[in-house]
Amino acid sequence: MKLHTTSSSPNGRRVAIFLAEKGVEIPLVEVDLRGGENLGESFRARNPFGRVPVLELDDGTCIAESVAISRYIECLYPRPALFGTTAHSQATIEMWNRRAELNLMMPVAHAFRNLTGIFKDREAVVPEWGRVSEEVAAATLPLFDAQLAKTEYLAGAHFSVADITLAITIDFARATKRNLPFDLPNVSRWFDSVSSRPSFAR
Amino acid sequence: MKLHTTSSSPNGRRVAIFLAEKGVEIPLVEVDLRGGENLGESFRARNPFGRVPVLELDDGTCIAESVAISRYIECLYPRPALFGTTAHSQATIEMWNRRAELNLMMPVAHAFRNLTGIFKDREAVVPEWGRVSEEVAAATLPLFDAQLAKTEYLAGAHFSVADITLAITIDFARATKRNLPFDLPNVSRWFDSVSSRPSFAR
Numbered sequence: 001m002k003l004h005t006t007s008s009s010p011n012g013r014r015v016a017i018f019l020a021e022k023g024v025e026i027p028l029v030e031v032d033l034r035g036g037e038n039l040g041e042s043f044r045a046r047n048p049f050g051r052v053p054v055l056e057l058d059d060g061t062c063i064a065e066s067v068a069i070s071r072y073i074e075c076l077y078p079r080p081a082l083f084g085t086t087a088h089s090q091a092t093i094e095m096w097n098r099r100a101e102l103n104l105m106m107p108v109a110h111a112f113r114n115l116t117g118i119f120k121d122r123e124a125v126v127p128e129w130g131r132v133s134e135e136v137a138a139a140t141l142p143l144f145d146a147q148l149a150k151t152e153y154l155a156g157a158h159f160s161v162a163d164i165t166l167a168i169t170i171d172f173a174r175a176t177k178r179n180l181p182f183d184l185p186n187v188s189r190w191f192d193s194v195s196s197r198p199s200f201a202r
Numbered sequence: 203m204k205l206h207t208t209s210s211s212p213n214g215r216r217v218a219i220f221l222a223e224k225g226v227e228i229p230l231v232e233v234d235l236r237g238g239e240n241l242g243e244s245f246r247a248r249n250p251f252g253r254v255p256v257l258e259l260d261d262g263t264c265i266a267e268s269v270a271i272s273r274y275i276e277c278l279y280p281r282p283a284l285f286g287t288t289a290h291s292q293a294t295i296e297m298w299n300r301r302a303e304l305n306l307m308m309p310v311a312h313a314f315r316n317l318t319g320i321f322k323d324r325e326a327v328v329p330e331w332g333r334v335s336e337e338v339a340a341a342t343l344p345l346f347d348a349q350l351a352k353t354e355y356l357a358g359a360h361f362s363v364a365d366i367t368l369a370i371t372i373d374f375a376r377a378t379k380r381n382l383p384f385d386l387p388n389v390s391r392w393f394d395s396v397s398s399r400p401s402f403a404r
């Protein structure tokens with residue numbers, strides 16, 4: 001296997017942290033996202049959708065989408081389980097991973113791309129949508145704080161893939177100076193704990 | 203169990219079709235999405251994020267997010283497998299389900315909501331983002347057509363949850379008259395086949 005990735009991108013980091021939590025090492029091929037290498041013919045042969053990361057298997061099969069890659073790794077290396085084991089834990093983790101992705105990571109990404117215009121050479125940019133997205137993200141973070149008032153980790157008593165998604169999103173939002181209420185007490189307590197795991201040093 | 207849902211919404215339909223494919227019947231509680239019932243206190247006690255559908259278990263646990271609900275049902279009723287069984291099929295189905303959701307369903311939904319302003323009583327509307335999203339969706343559909351030139355179903359030789367997601371998205375985009383190239387040959391062949399399944403009559 002080898003992993004085509006942009007290590008510094010949020011999705012590249014998600015998979016890198018997932019692999020580190022599993023104790024799995026896979027050779028990396030760095031993709032120059034800023035330079036648009038992901039949109040070139042060679043990369044699109046592996047992923048026509050032009051997104052990183054992509055896991056290339058030894059038989060040539062290419063698995064794109066961070067969560068699909070993580071799930072493949074979970075199948076090969078089931079312990080520690082990061083997607084849950086029972087019906088209840090699998091569904092709860094899927095729910096929280098999706099809430100973190102769809103209701104926070106997405107608006108944060110839309111805010112970043114539409115307010116900075118970082119990819120304006122390759123996509124239409126709508127600053128007003130960036131502002132709306134930033135407000136949506138800011139209004140949504142307290143819902144995660146309310147959950148983290150009740151549970152140690154996002155999906156319950158155990159660390160899971162949902163924690164990786166939320167932590168990466170908050171880290172990215174902080175680094176790009178998005179206007180979010182980062183000082184919420186439970187989110188702060190949880191973020192300090194999760195981001196100090198050895199896997200996050202990657 | 204009972205399912206709080208808006209049967210006519212795209213996500214309500216996804217879960218209804220999934221249940222029908224499994225041959226599972228669950229009592230339904232209809233939620234008035236247009237009237238904003240999903241944003242009221244009673245619904246938010248079940249899902250603070252205010253989204254339908256929500257599966258309420260007998261112990262009171264509430265599972266939100268269509269894919270999390272579907273995965274819970276898959277754990278309880280493993281056959282026919284709609285999320286795959288091997289590492290390879292699970293990852294491939296996850297990848298295509300996510301591509302259908304993130305790269306097509308999302309821009310179609312953004313186009314619909316921002317161009318029609320259907321929820322302008324409760325969310326900021328940016329028509330320019332609606333136009334950009336519709337262009338993104340139109341440019342993405344051919345990538346699904348290219349895949350369906352090679353495989354019978356979206357993620358390979360077998361019907362899966364990824365087919366439900368893509369078919370619901372195309373059906374919704376058609377019904378709301380989005381400007382997408384619906385007549386692509388492989389997408390058309392596949393859509394006719396999938397949408398004629400008994401589960402889609404729901």
